[in-house]
Amino acid sequence: TRTTSTPSRTSAPDPNITKRTATHLSWHPDGCKKLAVAYSSLEFQQNVKDMSFDSYIWDLENSNKPELVLKPSSPLVSLEYNPKDSHILAGGCYNGQIAYWDTRKGRLPVEVSTVEFSHRDPVYGAIWLQSKTGTECFSASTDGQVLWWDIRKLSEPTETLVLDISRKGLLENALGAISLEFEPTMPTKFMVGTEQGIIITCNRKAKTPPEKIAGTYSGHHGPVYALSRNPFYPKFFLTVGDWTARIWSEESKESSIMWTKYHLSYLTDGCWSTVRPAVFFTTKMDGTLDIWDFLFKQNDPSLSLKICDEPLFSLRLQDNGCVVGCGSKLGTVTLLEISSGLCTLQKNEKTLATAVGARGTAGLSPCSARPRSASPPSAAPLRRRCSSGRPSGRRSWRAGGRRAARGCRGAGGLAPSLTT
Template sequence: MTEPQYVYQKERKEFGRQCLFADKKYLMVSIASEHSEFNNYILRNPVSEGTQLGKQYALTEVNTVSTTTESRGIMHTEGGWPKDVNFQDAEQTLRYRRKLEKDETYITQVPRMGEKVEFCILQNNAVNIYEEYFADLDPAPIVDRCHSRTMYVYKDVEEPSRPISHLSWSCDGGSKLAITYCDTNFQKRTSGVSFNSYIWETENPNQPLYKISPSGPSICIEYHNKDPYLLVSGQQNGQCCAFDTRSGPNPVFCTPREVSHRESVNSVLWINSKTHTECFSGGADGQVVWWDIRRFNERLDVLYMDPMKTDDQSLDRAYGVSVLEYETTIPTRFMVGTEQGMLFFCNRKGKTPMEKIPLRMQCHASPIYTLARNPSFFKNFITVGDWNARIWSEDCKESSIIWTKYCNVELTGGCWSPTKCSLFYLSRMDGNVEAWDLLQQQSEPVLTIKVSDHAIRCLKPHESGKMVACGSANGFVHLMEVSENMSFSAKNDKAILNAMLDRESKREKILEGKLREIKIKLKKQLELQDAKVSDLLQLQAEMPPEETKVYDDLPKIKPELVAQLIDTANKEFFSMIEEETQRRIKAVQNEASSGKKSLKTKKKHDGSSTEIHQNQSSERLDEEVTNGHNDEHENKNQMNGNAATTTNGHVNENGHTNGHDDADDEQQKQEQE
């Protein structure tokens, strides 16, 4: 039985015409229900059945070991020719092509492939793939979301792995990354731990490019600004070493122990000079020392970070240096961050210590981990310490102009983006890296990157602004790539940020002026109080010695509080006198009424009629109250040869009663009768 066929006939010009579709009501099949069949069926009762169709999943984590790979290439200029055919001979290749075109397989394959190509072409002609359905709507603005990804991970090749202490990019476009490994925990054991540092090629995370072998653990390292082969490092034992990768892993110059720092070198930087061989270092002993790598056996200059504003500097008072800041465009000025959170503004042109350190500011409660100027605005710089980051201006000497909110974890470092003026990064102890954009929002970071499960010790951005190197505490360096909107500044970003920083600086200046006025007013009030106190002291000096003896027993207090204490004491004294007067009046009245009742009772008991004078003088009653007069009745009882005397009065610690003696009682009774 042949299948039903229907042949469509149309002219050649109608081939490939666009299909036009229209909506209409079209009924394919309609089958009416048969009511006579309803009696043959009944409704089935529902039955509950339970089945377990859930799939079981298992989570397995595998940390693959990095394998060593090698790249090889082959130059392929002309391919597909047999060995006996010379592809450089045009006539020989032409004869070979004609030979293939006469083959039967070639004749059959070309039409077969042409049918598939023609079918695809006809499909594209039938449907307009370039039609715009909503052409009249306004285009929505494109919002770029901030994102990042991990490009490479550089693992410490030594065992056991060591924490990352510092990172430095080379000056030849950032093709190499120098990494130092050192555990800076106090009294950490260093036996059996390697001191080697490594230089990695950016695109090869499998094995390091160079090895650096100092005499001790290196805390910091810096590439030269112009020579990509020269490096300088600061060690934990206080020495500074210079390396040349062309001469081998050992240092070419090293400072002697007697002229080195007394404690670890926390920061070292290159400076501009005619010979390009000078650098300066800062150590935990509070010294900033200038060196020339050609003469590492002597110091060029030294400066103590003494917090006291005096020309007589002392190394005992000096604060330990945690970070140095130096801008090549400002060769005479630099800044120093200390372990006590104090920031020193220094000028190398000064002749005396007061001129070399013109300003000191307390920035943080913990050591300053990061100190860096903005690449676009040199007068603004960022400091990172304790639980927040602060942005400062050289025009405001009292406080910062912008600061982040306090984090729930401690911050470990930060850096500015070299290409986007409003962006900076912060590293945290929980392994996260925050990206803050001042022009987008100031309350929250625009992006939080989970880099590692361990603490991030240091950050270093690439000069292109597209990559950020993050060193963790487990010996891994993660190279992160950020999105385009975090790599470059927009057209008006620099002008907007400049206006924002100027506005915040003016606000802080106004607040500083108001605070200065308040301090002046308080100073005047204290001067007035001091004048009053001096008058009181003069009056006290004129008083007799027996009256001033009371003041000598008082503890020494501040002069500005003497007047306030005297006023309070006067009020309390007069209130106590008033209360005591009222109490005595009530006591006299109660004693008078009780005396009348006792005299009447005694008269009835004795059977004698005596006349009691009721008009007793008030002076006698006052005397009875003040002397604590109490009627006493003595009863003598002899028990076991001991005599015990009981009285109705009070007994003091010495065994004496507060009442009168027996003779006084008899005399008072006679007077009353």
């Protein structure tokens, strides 16, 4: 039995007069309703004089004011709780620096990376690694680099990888990272979603830097804003970009094995359910949260919720799979409790989800027969802009791409829907 009743909601607006985008959400690892939120303006050179640099930790049982204010020296684009120590958070800054906080020590960062050895562009991903010390993390930026850090010594990174898929290690050839994925059960592997629509798979333990670029997947017409491995079957992963969400198998590099139909509104983020292998979530520029269950309904979301009138930009599901947080362009964070039907494992769901994936990798999905003419008409300008070189316009391209996307009309129905 499936219920589609309206979930209960809790909202927390950006306390500042000049609103910033809620760019990243991170749940407290102990399962309570505490949420760390990074706030920044991603509009290039739009950080006006009175715009706050503050980010916040919210206790959404009491959303009248933040529980703690974090005060970085540059606005945070990404922010992550340390899964081993809930007092510690790592943040990636707009100016490329990495900072970390110990909430027992107050609102200022304990340490910040030096500008000289930091990223040159905003840090769109900062993720903790599984290590004995619990002090190691890595970061990715549109400057085309992945950097590894030990927060006990942030003076310089412990390791560097240039995202040059020609494997020459040249920064001028590097693709800009816009999303970052790491699955703890696969500790030597990670994935990067790029501005250019390419997904890069990497192996940190390869012998030489060129060999660390393991492979690529192509299928999006613009930046890959979200990248998420299925927690039940990590060889399957979800990407979100342009007008579609796509499901891929590591075994099929030629094409995604399933994808949603083209939406009229640009997609901005996405993630898998933590409790149901066939369910995933996406957010859109029109302020809508879509919940998909590809075993129940293939052509449309199982549930579509209008969260706000401005674009949604960030999304994070709590580990229990029953509470989802959404962050908007104007800085409002909304929490929704999901109906039990969408966060309770269904009978035979694991077996059926595996079968769907197997059919896709065997070439039985209609995705493999997609005509070349199925690209949306408005994708071409995005592709040209993506390939127009790396110089300082990188950040303005991303902001411009999202601004332009609001007026784009996707070619709904031209691509096969999410089905096998």
